[in-house]
Structures are given as structure tokens and as C-alpha cells.
Amino acid sequence: MARMDMRFGWVHLTARLMSVAVTAMGAGLLLLGMATAVVALVGAQPIQWTLLSVAGGLVIAGLLAMLAGLLIHGLFTLLLKLESHTFRLHDVMIDLFETASAQRDLLGTVADNVQLSDAAKVIAHRENERGALRSAIHEEIARHDWEAAYSLIDAMEHRYGYRQEAKRLRQEVDVSRDRSIEETVQAALEHIDRLFAAAEWEQARSESQRLMNLFPRNERIQRLPEDLERHRQQHKRRLLTEWNEAVHRNEIDRSIEVLKQLDQYLAPSEAAALEESARGVFRAKLQNLGVQFSLAVTEKRWQAALGIGEQIVSEFPNSLMAKEVTDGMPVLRKRAGTTPAATKPTST
Secondary structure, three states, X not given: OOOHHHHOHHXXXXXXXXXXXXXXXXXXXXXXXXXXXXXXXXXXXXXXXXXXXXXXXXXHHHHHHHHHHHHHHHHXXXXXXXXXXXXXHHHHHHHHHHHHHHHHHHHHHHHHHHOOOHHHHHHHOHHHHHHHXXXXXXXXXXXXXXXXXXXXXXHHHHHHOOHHHHHHHHHHHHHHHHHHHHHHHHHHHHHHHHHHHOOOHHHHHHHHHHHHHHOOOOHHHHOHHHHHHXXXXXHHHHHHHHXXXXXXXXXXXXXXXXXXXXXXXXXXXXXXXXXXXXXXXXXXXXXXXXXXXXXXXXXXXXXXXXXXXXXXXHHOOOOHHHHHHHHHHHHHHHHHOOOOOOOOOOOO
């Protein structure tokens, strides 16, 4: 920026000289007026009023000239300062214009970058995004959220074009999913096997149906109804074997216990085939109870006799022996010292 005294030195010098000249002329007029006034007042008598008026005019003119000189100096100084500030503002505006031009170029570059397509941004950040996607897929695998994992793999394949890695990750998810499903199925089958072993057929049937709905494509699960029926028939055959053995060994109580278990498995034709042997077992059971009852009465073990009598009435209510025992119950209770509400049947 040019200095003010170099660009407008002559103006400043002219203004200063003019100001000095006018001020000097004012001072001269002031001195002349004062001298004239002294002459008018002191020099002659009477006082020369005309001369005194001239002296006063000279004094006033001198003061006004001096004031004008000062005003001229101040005015030119102010104008020069205004010009100097205007020139500085001009330089500042030029600098701002240059800066704005540079910023405009920079903003143009930024605008070009902002207008990059999504595909270009993906390319620029694909490595980071691929790493983030890979981590997210493994997290979903760890949580066994297979649907979310497959969705992320599809995004990796179709959005970013990583077909080979997507194929590898999809195989990894398949293996992990199959392993998890296999573990779940194995645990469920073991539970079903325990139900089969405990002969809990209704619970096993309900659990089998639930598993069939959950795993409609698993062959082992879909075979569960066949397995249930096979185990049920095996259990039935085992009970029939135990029944025959108990009857053959004349184990009356065991025979009745097995027969009660067999009752839910026997078809009408099968029940009819066992009817005769079952009658024999119950007849033998009744005879045994009758013998035990008679011995207890003979030995005056009234409490035992009362318990056996109530068992006969409870298990064989339509038998002649039950009618005879019922008739003798009041006497037994009296001798046993009990009331009907207090007696409990005793098992033999």
C-alpha cells in the first residue's frame, strides 16, 4: 500500500503553506489593528473614532484570518485522512476479493467432492465397511440369528460385489446353523427317548408333534410317530412277557400289577384272549385274601382282619366273599375299637 505522504505530499504541503499564509496574514492584520488602535487612543486628542473603528475592523479581520488558517489546515488534514482510510478500505476490499476468489475455488472443490456418487463413496471406504460387515456377520452367527447373518451376507454380495467372500461366509453360516440345529435335535431326541423309557406316551406324543412343527425337514424328527409306536409296542410285548412269567410263577400280586399296566395297551381281541387267565389270577387273589382274613380272625388280630376285609370289599365288591365280609364289618369294627371313618385298608 502506498504511503499517504508519497501520494499526496504536495497537497499536504500546499495546504500547510496556505494555512500558514492565511494565519500570518491574520496575525499581521491583528497587529496592524492593534497598532492603529493605540495610535487612535494615544496619539491625538480628541480620540479619532474613525481610526479606532478601522483598527477594530483590522483586529477582527486578523482574528478571522487566523481562524480561517486553522480551519484550512484542519480541513485539509481531515480530507487527507479520509482519503487515506478510503484507500486502505480499497486495498482491504481487493484483498477480500482475492480471498473470496480463492475460497470460491476451494468451495468448488468441496462441492465436487460432495457430489460424488454413493458408489464412489463405497469404493473409497469399502475396506472399512467390509471389515465392519464381516464382524457384524460373525456376531449374528454367535447369537444364532441366521436370518440376520444371511441378510448381511446378501448386502455384502449385491451392494459391494464380494461374491467369493459372500459365498465363503454363507457356507460358514450353513455349517454353524446345521451344527446348532443338530445339537438341538439331538438334545430333543434324547429327551424323547427318556419319555419312551418311562412309558410317558402322551407327553412323548405332544413333544414329538412340537418338534415336527419346528423341524419339518428333519427326517429323524419326522419319524418320531413311528418310533413312538414302535417303542409302545415293544413295551406292550415286554408287559405281556412279564404277565406270562408272573402267572406261570403264580405271583398273584405281580400279575395284577402288570395286568393293570397292560390294560391301556390291549385291543378288545387281546383283552378277550387274556380274560380267562386274568379271571384265574383275580380268583387266586380273592382266595388268598380270604385265607388271610380267616387267619386274622382266628388269631383275633382284629385290626389286620378289618384291613383285609376292607380290601376284599374294595377290590372285589361283587363277590360273595365281599358280601359276607360286609355283613361282619360292624362286629370287626367293634372288636377292633374303631369307627368306619377311622379304618384304613392294609395291603398284603
